[in-house]
Amino acid sequence: MVKVKHFIVMGFLAFFLVGFQSQALASQPESSYWYPEGLLDWSPENDPDAAFNRSTIPLATRDVHYSTNETQQDDARLVALSALNPNTSGVPSQGDREFFANTFSYWQYVDLMVYWAGSAGEGIITPPSGDVIDASHKNGVSILGNVFFPPKVYGGKDEWVDQMLAQEEDGSFPAADKLLEVAEYYGFDGWFINQETEGGTHETAQKMQDFLVYLQENKPEDMEIMWYDSMIKDGSIKWQNYLTDQNTMFFQEGNETVSDSMFLNFWWWNASQKSSYDKALELGRNPYDLYAGIDVEANGTETYVEWDNLFPNGEAPYASLGIYRPDWAFKSTDTMQDFYNREHEFWVGEAKDPSNTSENPDNWKGMAHYFNEKTAIDTLPFVTHFTTGSGEFFSIDGTVKSDKSWNNRSLQDILPTWRWITESDGESLAVDFDWEDAFYGGSSLKIFGELSKKNATHVKLYKTNLPVDKDTELSITYKTPSKKSNLKVGLSFHDAPDDFTFLDVKKKSNGKWATDEIKLKKFKGKSIAAISLYAESDAVIEDYQLNIGELKVTNKESKKDKPEKPSNFVIDDLSFKDGIYADIRLRWDANENQNGTYEIYRNLGKGKKEFLGSTPNNVFYVSQLKRDGKEDTGTIEIVWVNENHERSKKGTEASFDWPDYPAPTAGFSVSKTIAAPGEGITFFNQSSEVTESVQWTFEGASPSVSEEENPVVTYENEGTYSVKLVASNSEGEDVLVKDQYITISEDAKNITNVALNKQATASGQCAATESPAYALDGIVTGNSKWCAIGSASWMIVDLGEAYQLSEFVLKHAEAGGEPAAFNTRMYTIEVSNDLDEWVEVTKVTDNTQAVSSHSIPLTQARYVRLSIQQPTQGGDQATRMYEFEVYGF
Structure with missing residues (x-):
């Protein structure tokens, strides 16, 4: 069957649609993140991703056994507060298709890992992703989730603190109960509580202490609750940097433990932690339940630390060590080799030999200088x-x-x-x-x-x-x-x-x-x-x-003990894209008798298999499985691999039917919709992937027809011209006609960014230095951007007078140096001459690019409205637009 689609341009009231095909897929499971109300509503039964976020690897035992060098010690411990994923939202539960990832590996020096995440724009309560829990537990390291009440300058809200501290008449704290439920279900080891939202009172502080005590009374014995040195006893935020009378109420109250440990703030370079050591003993607590913090996020191994204030020469340490953001080693590099080299120096020192750390520079001898390596290798196999x-x-x-x-x-x-x-x-x-x-x-x-x-x-x-x-x-x-x-x-x-x-x-x-x-x-x-x-x-x-x-x-x-064949293997959820891609959620019965992993394959027939992934869990997500030619049925197989790394002789299969093989959908874009006579214009075939051949027809152009994928044509005479594309395959063809699409004019030489430094209004802004004007200043460096919170943000640009418009260029978060996960995903662009009647000229539903360009048929307008429907790739609700360029004459 042949479909014909026409796009018509009438004068300046142009209607034109540019975008990406929507995807209705079995969604990618993602690690959890919540605001307090979301936490209170959560349960494994109502969260389809919950099973994918569970760790199946129990916490291993480990020990020191013996030292590697003479300066290592056993008393002080080490906690790392590390952003093991680049953002809070949109974190795949079981990894993804990127090689360059934060595969932290110096677990032997870490006693406790805090999964650093959470933001006002995404969610403030974040359990560790399941794959991180697995890695941590395999190495015998406990790992904590994060509860982060941000400072108000970063979007913190009093209501979030109030919601978490809400108490029932029976004395229970529903939010605390949920924290314990989440940790138990997902299989991690406790929570880091970071309360930095200003505006609290003595009553707030008392409520927080009650909340922490309630956690102590109801948590499993081996679960850890760590408190961050921020709020003091009058409810205000005043970092003490030491254990003092102002913050002890969140650590110990008489004979009652309030928190299992405390992370002391970073500013202790003027005096040693001896006072914290003495105060802990006065309270009857182990001084090594205190972790004196150092902030290495910005400078890594160049961070200045008064090490003698924590590790006095010839004496026992005064406290344990807390490292904030050792993921510096990952963030400051862009290749795996550089990341591992930098992390090596961070943990072992410049000489990169843990047995000889004395050769390292005095200011950064590496963690191997102070801490024994601990091993979890104590059982066979x-x-x-x-x-x-x-x-x-x-x-x-x-x-x-x-x-x-x-x-x-x-x-x-x-x-x-x-x-x-x-x-x-x-x-x-x-x-x-x-x-x-x-x-x-x-x-x-x-x-x-x-x-x-x-x-x-x-x-x-x-x-x-x-x-x-x-x-x-x-x-x-x-x-x-x-x-x-x-x-x-x-x-x-x-x-x-x-x-x-x-x-x-x-x-x-x-x-x-x-x-x-x-x-x-x-x-x-x-x-x-x-x-x-x-x-x-x-x-x-x-x-x-x-x-x-x-x-x-x-x-x-x-x-x-031969590996057993997996049982009860089913396809839980299945959806298709374009008739040739499948997203699949798989589930089977866990092997309760043996430790090991499952390998997942796609069977291609005649003994050929395609490896899809591996997991220790009993659920797995297959993303974008491509159809093998025009096959009617797809078959997935799982194989059990035991702890000796032996495979089951036979796997277990599950099959599904593909939809009818589709006819193509024609689509194309163009390098420019307005050009001078004789100027080359490139057309880009964007027809669906099943297209087997294309045929172009260019009214008034040379050449006038083409079967190339991306032909280049020229027009000799001024005027407005139509373009036709026919996309074909064995199942049929589709015809797309864009009438009055290309304008040829000598005025094309005058096209500039007509929005540069023009006036703009917006639905809101995150700060005075992030107003819409910063998206029109021609600068993408130095955090020059428009920022707004919410899934319905907008900005309107007044060009000052009517222009003939031909193209929009948007520079998203990644263009400004932020993670690609913050690139704007869904947005529309509309134009108007009077602020009353608006015409939509561009609609994008699935952008992932750092810079996106959208050519439109020549359209006259004075005002341009950019509306954001989904500001990022995940759940973060902050729009980050570094530049919005509007081209015309």
Whole structure:
């Protein structure tokens, strides 16, 4: 069937529609975020995303066992307040298709992680995303959600504080009960309470204390509630920076614990934390329940810290350490390698050797200088593929099964404890992660450099506490182009953790992945304290490189527990886009008897499979699954992988029917709708993806017809001309005609941005320095933007007189240096000559770009109205428009 669509332009009253096709899809599950009323209304039963946000990995036990250098200590602890996702809203529950993600990996130095998120424009109560909980728990680190009452200058409201502190007649706090319910259901370990909204009174402070005590009385014993040093006993916001009589009521009241810990504000450079230490003892509390904060968000390793005020020379620390925004290492870089290099320096120091932190600069010796590495590797099996939690591909058993980028921190392995301790009598080999080769996942470990007898290198990797039985064995999967492995595996034991026994890796690689198994029976009864690698060669190998794809310590007996086939696999929700893309929510019964993960595949027939993802959860979301040709049925398969990394022999399948294969939908845009005679104009085919051929007809142009995707044409004579596009495939064709669409005029040479520095009014603004005038000043740097809160914001530009308009250019949040998640998603542009009658000329429903351009047929108007329907890609309600340009003459 042929469809013909006409767009007609009559004088200056033009009607023109530019935009993106709407998507009605099974929505992407997202991590939760709420305002107080939303929290109170939440339940797992009414939240379709709830199951996707649960952690299935229990909190591992861990211990220090022994120190790496002489300055490390056990008393003080470390909490990190880290923005592990770039924004509060729009966070995918199980990762997404971006390789560059904040795959934080220095868990060995962190005792407590706070999931830093929340804003007045998105939501102020944020549990950690499920993948972050999984990674944290795998490494034995407790993780807290965040309750953030913002300062009023950042949108804080008294009503949010009042709603959270509302108390029933029976003495209960419904919001506190919900916080406990959320933490228990999602599987994380408590809450960080940050009250910075001004205007409180003594009564507010008392209510807050009652709220905290109620949490203590009703929470599980191992749940942590951390308070931020902000509000004082009269209800005002006055950061104390120490534990004082002004803030103790939120920490300890007589014999009653009010909060399990307190994060002390950053400004303690003038005096030591000895007073906080003494005050805690006076209250009968452990001084190390206090975390003295440092703010590294802006300067990272260049942050000035009076370390002696916390860690006095030759004495026990006065308090624990709190680090605000160590995600600086991620935010200040734009490649994974740079991120890991910067994070390495942050946590280990400039010398990048945790055993020798004294060589680091005095002001930043790294956290390894002060804190022991803790390990959660204390039970068998232990398996690692050195997967960092993201990749540019996904390999399974050494074969790339997906070439799509991904991140999912649920899949992050326990990574090496020491980064890096390399011992050599000569020049030691280098060690790093390799994101270009992997045995499983998206990365491996690589050892590289010039190898010789003199440069033989001992690489210490893991601190462990693994029992050895008669059937315990170690296996290593590696790859090297060298003729020999030139490799030994080192083991030390807890009776002498510095003494290593080296075991030969005998199986040859020949440039392919090879697995060698080493029986450990002769060490029966011992406990492995460390695992290392040792590379040596009698002959010089100038460009030696060895990749380790898997390191595994298992008990042979445990291999008898064969992985079970998943059961009750169903497609929960399914929707289609354009007849060739499917978004699918999957669910199956969790395996309660074994730990492990599920791999999800798409079966293509004839034994071919496409890897879609992996999760330890029993739900999974498949995004934009593309139809295989014109297939009628799609089949999804899940396979169980147990903790020994063995797969079930058979998977479980579920199938769905695709809709009828669609005929195309014609669509196109143009580089400009007005041009001078002889000036080239480029047309862009934007027909639906199923289009197999196109045919253009250009009235008055040269060429007048074309079958190219994006033809360039010229017009010799002034006038107004129509354009026709026919899009065809085997199922039919669609015809789109835009009448009076192209204007050819000598006046085209006079087109400029006629909105520059013109007057504008708006529905509102976030601050005096974020009025609509800042979107018309020609500047996108220095935070020069119009900001407004709400999903129905608008601005009207008065051009001063009527102009012939041809194009609009919008520069969104990303153009100004903010995250792409804040780019405006839905908006309309209208024009008028009298502020009474408005004509819509542009409508956009799914923008993701930093800069969007919209050409329209030549239209006369004095006023332009930009209306925002969805200000960001997610739930953030703040419009951020860095520049709104209107072109005409």
